Structures are given as C-alpha cells and as structure tokens.
Amino acid sequence: MHKLVTKIKEQKILNHKTFSGNIDDLLDLRDEVEFDSEWMRVYDVLKEHSMDEETEKEIAEVRQTAFQTAYNLSDSSDIAACVSDDFEIICKAYVIGLKDRWMNGLVKTYVQHGFPCCGRMEVSEADVDTAYGSLFGDD
Numbered sequence: 001m002h003k004l005v006t007k008i009k010e011q012k013i014l015n016h017k018t019f020s021g022n023i024d025d026l027l028d029l030r031d032e033v034e035f036d037s038e039w040m041r042v043y044d045v046l047k048e049h050s051m052d053e054e055t056e057k058e059i060a061e062v063r064q065t066a067f068q069t070a071y072n073l074s075d076s077s078d079i080a081a082c083v084s085d086d087f088e089i090i091c092k093a094y095v096i097g098l099k100d101r102w103m104n105g106l107v108k109t110y111v112q113h114g115f116p117c118c119g120r121m122e123v124s125e126a127d128v129d130t131a132y133g134s135l136f137g138d139d
Contacts, residue, residue: 001058001091004135008065011073013135014083017113019074027078029117038102039089045100046092059091079115086116094132107131 007013019026029035051059066087071080086106093103109116111134 001062001136003137004062004087004091005065007135008062008069008087011069013110013113014066014069014073015113016073018110018115019070019076019079021115023074023076023079026115026117027082030082032118035116035118042089042093042098042100042103042106045098046089046096049092049096051092051095055095059088059095062087062091083115086110090135094136104131107135111135 004013030039063084067080067084070083071077074080090103090107090110092098093100106116108131111131
C-alpha cells in the first residue's frame with residue numbers, strides 16, 4: 001500500500017482533473033440510489049472481514065493521504081471525505097481479493113483521474129486484478 005500512498009502524493013491517481021466540475025453536483029450524484037446502494041453493498045461485504053493491525057495502519061495512511069490530497073485539490077472537506085472512504089474500501093477489497101464489477105468500476109474511475117459518481121462510472125467485466133494493479137503496482 002506504500003506504492004499507492006506515493007502515487008496519491010505524486011498526484012498520479014488524484015489530480016485536478018479528478019475534481020473537474022461542480023463540487024455540489026458531484027456530491028449530489030454520489031447520493032443517488034444507484035451509486036449509494038452499490039457503495040453500501042460493497043462496504044457491507046468488506047465489514048465482514050477483519051484486518052490485522054498492520055494492515056489497518058496502512059489503510060489509515062492511505063485514507064489520510066487521500067483525504068489531504070483531495071482536500072488540497074478540491075478545497076472541499078465533503079469531497080475529501082468521500083475519497084478517503086473510497087480508498088478505504090478499495091484497500092480492503094484489494095487485501096481480501098474481492099472480485100466485483102462495481103468495485104472494478106470504482107478503481108478504474110480513479111485510475112483514469114475521474115471522480116466516481118452515478119452516471120459517470122463505467123462498470124465492466126474487466127479483470128479487477130488489472131485495475132488493482134494500476135493502483136498498487138509499479139506502473
């Protein structure tokens with residue numbers, strides 16, 4: 001997860017393009033049932049799995065870095081909180097090896113410098129390991 005922290009700090013994952021558009025509109029789109037229900041579905045799956053203390057620390061570091069970077073780029077604590085929460089579920093899904101179309105779409109949206117929200121996220125059958133590799137790997 002240290003590679004992910006570095007990528008976030010270097011704005012290889014989060015950058016100004018991620019937060020292009022009206023912040024309030026982006027947040028409203030995340031509140032739509034289609035996005036929110038899928039986010040909660042994945043969250044509920046992940047909370048069934050416990051993480052060891054070291055993994056929890058690493059995830060906390062990713063969350064903190066994602067929050068700070070998103071806040072600096074968007075000047076919105078609401079957006080930063082969403083990004084931090086997203087990176088928590090991304091990290092947990094990666095750790096347990098969750099294979100999920102919706103999670104694949106969430107990861108791919110960030111890899112492509114987008115902000116995941118209803119109507120702007122491509123959910124696909126592509127190999128989620130490839131998407132995770134884009135975040136956690138050397139590329």
